Amino acid sequence: MSENMTSGQNPIALHRALERIWGTKPGWGRLAAVNHNVIGIRFMLTALVFFAIGGILAMLIRTQLASTESVFMDAETYAQVFTMHGSIMMFLFAIPFFEGMAIYLLPKLLGNRDLAFPRLGAYGYWCYLFGGLILIGALIGGVAPDSGWFMYTPLSSSVYAPGINSDVWLLGITFVEISALSAAVEIIVTIMKIRAAGMSIDRIPIFAWYMLVVATMMLVGFPPLILGSILLEVERAFDLPFFDPTRGGDPLLWQHLFWLFGHPEVYIIFLPAAGAISTILPVLAGTPLAGYRMIVAAIVSMAFLSFGLWVHHMYTVGIPHVALSFFSAASALVAVPTAIQIFAWLATIAHGRPRFSIPMLHIFGFFFVFVIGGLTGVMLAMVPFDWQAHDTHFVVAHLHYVLVGGFVFPMLAMAYYWVPHLSGKQPVQHLSHAAFWMVFIGFNVAFFFMHLTGLLGMPRRIFEYPSDFGWETLNFVSSMGSFLMAMGFALVALDFILLFKFGRPFRRNPWHAGTLEWAMPTPPPSYNFASIARIDSRADLLDPDKIGPRLAAGDGYLGMPRHDRMEVLGVDPISGEPDQVVELPRQTYLPLWTALATGVFFLLMLFKLYWLIPLALAAVIGCFWLWTVRDGSPIDRDPVSIGHGLKIPVHIRAQIPPSHLAMVLTLVANATLYISLLFGCLFLWVSAPNWPPQDVSLDIQILVLAAVVSILACVGSRLASRKTNMALAGNALAFCAHLLSAALFLWVALLTLPAPSGHAAIASLFVILIYAALHGMIGAIFAAHAIWRALRGHDEAVRSLDLRIGRLWHDYSAAAGVCAVGFCLNLQSLIAGSTP
Amino acid sequence: MMRRPVLIMVLGFLVWSGAFLGIYFTQATACSLATENQFLHPSGWALRSVLIGLFLASVVMVVAVYRLQRRSSALSGDTRTSDFLKGVTTYVSVAALFSTAFCFIGVFWLTLCAL
Amino acid sequence: MLWGSCALFALVLGLFLAAWFVPDFGRRLPPDRWIVWGGLALPLPVLIALTLYAFNQGEFLLKGATKDTEDVLEVRATGRMWEWDFSYPTLPGSVAEPGVLHIPAGRTIEIVAESEDVIHSFWVPRLGGKIDAVPGHANRLRIRADKPGRYGGICSEYCGTGHAGMRFEVRAHDEDGFVRAVSAETSE
Structure with a gap:
C-alpha cells in the first residue's frame, strides 16, 4: 500500500462491530440473507444439485443407447429425459454455477465488501430456485418438456404438444432467466463501480475483465430468448400465430431467436471458465499472466464475433449460400481469440515454473479436451462438412468436448483452487488423483467414440436403433465410458466432503497468490475486508500476506462502522479514484416475497388461471415498490469522511450512482428485446409463407396522438427535474400523459385491430402496441412514485436520484412509443404495397 | 465521461455488427422480393453490386473509426491508464477491420438467393 | 481436415x-x-x-456436385409424422410407394423438401448433404448416386416420438430400371 495509513484500532472489536452489521441472522433470518458470500454459495450448491440430477438423466440416456432396440425406456420417456438433460445442464447448472462463483469471488477480487445490489442478488437466487423447482417438479410428475432443449416449433406448439410440457419449459426457463439478467446487471455495475481505491481500469484483475465481457453478453444475449419464449407462450396460450405457417407465421423465427441467444451462450459459459484459468494458471506457474492487454482485446472481440455466428446451427434450413458464408466466416474467425488465449497460457507456463498440483492436472484435462472440441468446431463451421454431420452424434461429441472441456474441467480446477478459501481448510488429496483420471478417461472413452458413431450416420435423439447399422459396439463403449466418468464425479464429491470434514486448517494464502481474495481470513467474514485497500499495481501482482493484516486492523478506507450502515466504496470506472460511499440496504425478506409473488405469476400462467394474473402482477409491483420506500433517509446530506482525510459524497448525491447505471443497463436489455421483436416482425414479412394478410386496418390518427402524448410524458419529467417547485406539476403531467398514451395504445390494439389470431402480421402489430402500452403503464408507476415523494416533502434538488432514474424510463418509453407507431405504419404500407 | 473510452474501444465492432445486420437484411429482403421484381433478380447484377457497395462502405467506415480513435481526446494523455486503453483499442479495431473485410467477402461470387 | x-x-x-x-x-x-x-x-x-x-x-x-446443371430431375419429398412421401412433378403419371425413393443413377436429383406438420430433415448419409423440411417452406437439395444400389435414409431433425423410426430407402436404378420402377408402381 502506498499511503501512510492511520494507526489501527483493535481488530477484534472492529470485526465484531462489522459482523453485527453485515452478518446474516440465524434461524429464519437466513431467508433474509443478502450477503454475497451466502448468496454465492447457495447459487453454487443449488447448481451442483441440478448437475447431479442432469448427470443421472445422462446415465439413463446412455443405458438406453448401450444396446440396440433397448426396452429400458419408451420414446415418450426418452424424449423427456434428453430434453431435461440438456435444459438442466445449460440453464440450471452451467450459467447459475458461474453466476454463483462470480457473486462469491468478484467483490473479494475487486477488494470491496459486497456487490452493488445485494437484494437483487437474493431475488435472482430465489427466482432461480423456484424456476428450477417448477422444472424438476414437472420431471417428477412425468410432464417434463419433451420437444428437445431447443424446443423447435411447431413440434412444441399447442397443435403437436397439447400438454403442459412445453409451457413448463417456456415459463420455468424464463423465470430462471430473470436471475441471469439480474446477475448480469449486478456484475457489470459492480465491476464498473465497486472496487478498491486506485484500481484503475488497467489494474482490475483479469477475471473481472472476463466477467465484465460475459455479463455484457448476457445482457444482450438473453433478451432474444426471452422474447422467443414470450411469443411462443403467447401463441400457445392465446393463439397468436407467430410460428404457425398456415397463418403467416414462420417456425424459422423461433430458430433465429433461439440461436441468437444459443450460440453466444456457449461463450457465456466458456469465458468465465477461461477467466478462472487466466487467474489460476499464473499463480501455479509462479509468474504474471502473459499478454494481459491482448487477452482483454481478444475477449472483447470474441464477444462481438460470437453474436455473428448463430446461423451455423441452421445451415440446413435452406438459407442462401451467401448468407451462410457470413456466419461461416465469423465462426472460423471466433477461433482466433481462443487461440490467442491458449497461447497466452502456454507462454505463461513456459515463462514460469509450474508446480505439480491438482488444479494443474485439471487444467491439463481442459487443454486436452477443449482443443479437440475447438478443432471439431472449426470443421463444423465449414458449411459442406456441416451439411453431412449436422444433427448427428458427431455434433453431440463436439458439444460435449467444448462444454465439458471448456467448463467442467476448469470448474474442477477452480474448485480445487478456491475451496480452501471457502472452507478455510486444505485438501488431504487422497482421492483427487484417482478422481481426475476416472473423469478424464471416462469422458474421452464416452465421447471420442461418439465422433465415429456420428460419422457412421447415427442421428441425434433416437431412442432406439436397429442392430444392422454397426452402431452397437461404439455405443456400448460410449456408455461404459460415461459410467466411469459418473463414478469419477462421485469420487470428486466424496473428496470434497472429506476435505470439509478432515481438511487441515491454514493461515493465509496457501497458493502464494497475488490477488486480493487471499488478503482476508478464511473462511471469509461476511464483510470481506474490515477496511478497503488502496492498491498501486495490477490487482494480480499484490502481496496479500502484507495487505491482509493491515486491512484487518482498519488501516484502509471505511475502517469505521457508521450508523449501522453497510458501506462500500464506489470508484470512478476508469481512474479507480473513490467518488462515492455506497450505502447498501440491510438484510430483508423483501427479495423472498417478491420472488414468491413472481413465482405465483408464473404458476398462474402455467395453470392457465389468467383471470387471477392481474392480482399477481399487482403483488409483484407492490413488492418492488416497497424496495424503494426506505431509500432516501434524510440524514448525511454532506460528504462523509472515509479515512485518510478523504471526504466523498454518499451515492444518492453522486454524479453516477450504481442504481443509475443499472437502469441504463436494464434499458439496454429491454431495447435489445424490443429490437429483436421489431426485426422478428420484419423477418415474418420477408420470409413467412401466406403473406400478405387480407386486412390490416390501423387507426392512424389515434396512434399518432398516442405517440405525441407519450412525448408529453418526457416533457413533464424534464419540467419536474429542472425546477424544484415544478416537481409536483411536472410529475402529474407525466403521470397523466403516460396513462393516456397507454390507454390509446390499448384502444387501438384491443378494439380497432382485426382479430390477432387470424394472421401473424396482426399478431405482430398487436404485440408491439401492447409493448408500448405496457411501457406507458410502468412509466405511470414511476411518475406516481415521484408524486408520492414530492408530497412527502423530499428535497428533490439535493436528492434527485429517484427522479433521474424515472426520467430514463420516461425517455425510453417515449422513444419506444414513437418507434412502435412508426413501425406499425411502415409495416402497414409494406403490406399494402405487396398486395397484388 | 465514464463509459466513453470503453464505448470508443468497441466502435469498430459496432460498425461490424451494423454491417452484418444491414447486409444480411438487404440480401434476405431482396431475395424475398425478387420473385416479383426483375430488377432485384439474383442472376442480375443489381443486387450483387448493392451488396458489394455495402461491404466496401462498411470497410471504409471501420477504417474511419480507426482514424477517429487515433485522434480521440478520450484516449489521449500520457498516463498508464490511457496508454492501456490506447493499446487495447488498437488491437480491437484491427480485429474489427479484419473481421469486416473477411466476413462478407462471399458477396463477390457466392449464390445470392435460394431460388 | x-x-x-x-x-x-x-x-x-x-x-x-x-x-x-x-x-x-x-x-x-x-x-x-x-x-x-x-x-x-x-x-x-x-x-x-x-x-x-x-x-x-x-x-x-x-449445384449438385456436377458441372452439368441442365439435366436435373426434380423430386418432391414430403415429410409427415413419421414417414416420407415422394413424387415426381416432372414425370406425369408416375407414382411412388411411401418410404421408397426411386432415382436414376448418375443423374442429379433435386430434392424439394416440404413438411405437412413439424420440422423434419431429409438425409441420405451415403449420398451426402441434408436439408430440413420446414412447414411453409420448400427447401432444395441436390444429390446424386453414381452407382445403382440401395441407400438408407433417415430423418435427422427430432420430430416427436416416432423420430427414431422415420426411415426411408433410396433405390438408384439404371435409366431403364428407373422408368420401369416409377411406372411399375402405377400398374400395381
Missing part, C-alpha cells in the same frame, strides 16, 4: 506438456511473440484457406 486437426492437436498438447515439464522450454521466446506466432500466425492462414475452400466446395455441392 482430419490430419490437419491431428497435427494441430499434437502441436498444442506437445507445447503444453513441454512447457510444463521441460525446464526452460520456450523461455527465450518473449510472451508477446508466443501469442503472435501461436495465436495469429498459426491459425489465421489455416482458417482463411479452409473457409475459402469450403465456400467453393459448398457452391459446387449446391
Whole structure:
C-alpha cells in the first residue's frame, strides 16, 4: 500500500462491530440473507444439485443407447429425459454455477465488501430456485418438456404438444432467466463501480475483465430468448400465430431467436471458465499472466464475433449460400481469440515454473479436451462438412468436448483452487488423483467414440436403433465410458466432503497468490475486508500476506462502522479514484416475497388461471415498490469522511450512482428485446409463407396522438427535474400523459385491430402496441412514485436520484412509443404495397 | 465521461455488427422480393453490386473509426491508464477491420438467393 | 481436415506438456511473440484457406456436385409424422410407394423438401448433404448416386416420438430400371 495509513484500532472489536452489521441472522433470518458470500454459495450448491440430477438423466440416456432396440425406456420417456438433460445442464447448472462463483469471488477480487445490489442478488437466487423447482417438479410428475432443449416449433406448439410440457419449459426457463439478467446487471455495475481505491481500469484483475465481457453478453444475449419464449407462450396460450405457417407465421423465427441467444451462450459459459484459468494458471506457474492487454482485446472481440455466428446451427434450413458464408466466416474467425488465449497460457507456463498440483492436472484435462472440441468446431463451421454431420452424434461429441472441456474441467480446477478459501481448510488429496483420471478417461472413452458413431450416420435423439447399422459396439463403449466418468464425479464429491470434514486448517494464502481474495481470513467474514485497500499495481501482482493484516486492523478506507450502515466504496470506472460511499440496504425478506409473488405469476400462467394474473402482477409491483420506500433517509446530506482525510459524497448525491447505471443497463436489455421483436416482425414479412394478410386496418390518427402524448410524458419529467417547485406539476403531467398514451395504445390494439389470431402480421402489430402500452403503464408507476415523494416533502434538488432514474424510463418509453407507431405504419404500407 | 473510452474501444465492432445486420437484411429482403421484381433478380447484377457497395462502405467506415480513435481526446494523455486503453483499442479495431473485410467477402461470387 | 486437426492437436498438447515439464522450454521466446506466432500466425492462414475452400466446395455441392446443371430431375419429398412421401412433378403419371425413393443413377436429383406438420430433415448419409423440411417452406437439395444400389435414409431433425423410426430407402436404378420402377408402381 502506498499511503501512510492511520494507526489501527483493535481488530477484534472492529470485526465484531462489522459482523453485527453485515452478518446474516440465524434461524429464519437466513431467508433474509443478502450477503454475497451466502448468496454465492447457495447459487453454487443449488447448481451442483441440478448437475447431479442432469448427470443421472445422462446415465439413463446412455443405458438406453448401450444396446440396440433397448426396452429400458419408451420414446415418450426418452424424449423427456434428453430434453431435461440438456435444459438442466445449460440453464440450471452451467450459467447459475458461474453466476454463483462470480457473486462469491468478484467483490473479494475487486477488494470491496459486497456487490452493488445485494437484494437483487437474493431475488435472482430465489427466482432461480423456484424456476428450477417448477422444472424438476414437472420431471417428477412425468410432464417434463419433451420437444428437445431447443424446443423447435411447431413440434412444441399447442397443435403437436397439447400438454403442459412445453409451457413448463417456456415459463420455468424464463423465470430462471430473470436471475441471469439480474446477475448480469449486478456484475457489470459492480465491476464498473465497486472496487478498491486506485484500481484503475488497467489494474482490475483479469477475471473481472472476463466477467465484465460475459455479463455484457448476457445482457444482450438473453433478451432474444426471452422474447422467443414470450411469443411462443403467447401463441400457445392465446393463439397468436407467430410460428404457425398456415397463418403467416414462420417456425424459422423461433430458430433465429433461439440461436441468437444459443450460440453466444456457449461463450457465456466458456469465458468465465477461461477467466478462472487466466487467474489460476499464473499463480501455479509462479509468474504474471502473459499478454494481459491482448487477452482483454481478444475477449472483447470474441464477444462481438460470437453474436455473428448463430446461423451455423441452421445451415440446413435452406438459407442462401451467401448468407451462410457470413456466419461461416465469423465462426472460423471466433477461433482466433481462443487461440490467442491458449497461447497466452502456454507462454505463461513456459515463462514460469509450474508446480505439480491438482488444479494443474485439471487444467491439463481442459487443454486436452477443449482443443479437440475447438478443432471439431472449426470443421463444423465449414458449411459442406456441416451439411453431412449436422444433427448427428458427431455434433453431440463436439458439444460435449467444448462444454465439458471448456467448463467442467476448469470448474474442477477452480474448485480445487478456491475451496480452501471457502472452507478455510486444505485438501488431504487422497482421492483427487484417482478422481481426475476416472473423469478424464471416462469422458474421452464416452465421447471420442461418439465422433465415429456420428460419422457412421447415427442421428441425434433416437431412442432406439436397429442392430444392422454397426452402431452397437461404439455405443456400448460410449456408455461404459460415461459410467466411469459418473463414478469419477462421485469420487470428486466424496473428496470434497472429506476435505470439509478432515481438511487441515491454514493461515493465509496457501497458493502464494497475488490477488486480493487471499488478503482476508478464511473462511471469509461476511464483510470481506474490515477496511478497503488502496492498491498501486495490477490487482494480480499484490502481496496479500502484507495487505491482509493491515486491512484487518482498519488501516484502509471505511475502517469505521457508521450508523449501522453497510458501506462500500464506489470508484470512478476508469481512474479507480473513490467518488462515492455506497450505502447498501440491510438484510430483508423483501427479495423472498417478491420472488414468491413472481413465482405465483408464473404458476398462474402455467395453470392457465389468467383471470387471477392481474392480482399477481399487482403483488409483484407492490413488492418492488416497497424496495424503494426506505431509500432516501434524510440524514448525511454532506460528504462523509472515509479515512485518510478523504471526504466523498454518499451515492444518492453522486454524479453516477450504481442504481443509475443499472437502469441504463436494464434499458439496454429491454431495447435489445424490443429490437429483436421489431426485426422478428420484419423477418415474418420477408420470409413467412401466406403473406400478405387480407386486412390490416390501423387507426392512424389515434396512434399518432398516442405517440405525441407519450412525448408529453418526457416533457413533464424534464419540467419536474429542472425546477424544484415544478416537481409536483411536472410529475402529474407525466403521470397523466403516460396513462393516456397507454390507454390509446390499448384502444387501438384491443378494439380497432382485426382479430390477432387470424394472421401473424396482426399478431405482430398487436404485440408491439401492447409493448408500448405496457411501457406507458410502468412509466405511470414511476411518475406516481415521484408524486408520492414530492408530497412527502423530499428535497428533490439535493436528492434527485429517484427522479433521474424515472426520467430514463420516461425517455425510453417515449422513444419506444414513437418507434412502435412508426413501425406499425411502415409495416402497414409494406403490406399494402405487396398486395397484388 | 465514464463509459466513453470503453464505448470508443468497441466502435469498430459496432460498425461490424451494423454491417452484418444491414447486409444480411438487404440480401434476405431482396431475395424475398425478387420473385416479383426483375430488377432485384439474383442472376442480375443489381443486387450483387448493392451488396458489394455495402461491404466496401462498411470497410471504409471501420477504417474511419480507426482514424477517429487515433485522434480521440478520450484516449489521449500520457498516463498508464490511457496508454492501456490506447493499446487495447488498437488491437480491437484491427480485429474489427479484419473481421469486416473477411466476413462478407462471399458477396463477390457466392449464390445470392435460394431460388 | 482430419490430419490437419491431428497435427494441430499434437502441436498444442506437445507445447503444453513441454512447457510444463521441460525446464526452460520456450523461455527465450518473449510472451508477446508466443501469442503472435501461436495465436495469429498459426491459425489465421489455416482458417482463411479452409473457409475459402469450403465456400467453393459448398457452391459446387449446391449445384449438385456436377458441372452439368441442365439435366436435373426434380423430386418432391414430403415429410409427415413419421414417414416420407415422394413424387415426381416432372414425370406425369408416375407414382411412388411411401418410404421408397426411386432415382436414376448418375443423374442429379433435386430434392424439394416440404413438411405437412413439424420440422423434419431429409438425409441420405451415403449420398451426402441434408436439408430440413420446414412447414411453409420448400427447401432444395441436390444429390446424386453414381452407382445403382440401395441407400438408407433417415430423418435427422427430432420430430416427436416416432423420430427414431422415420426411415426411408433410396433405390438408384439404371435409366431403364428407373422408368420401369416409377411406372411399375402405377400398374400395381
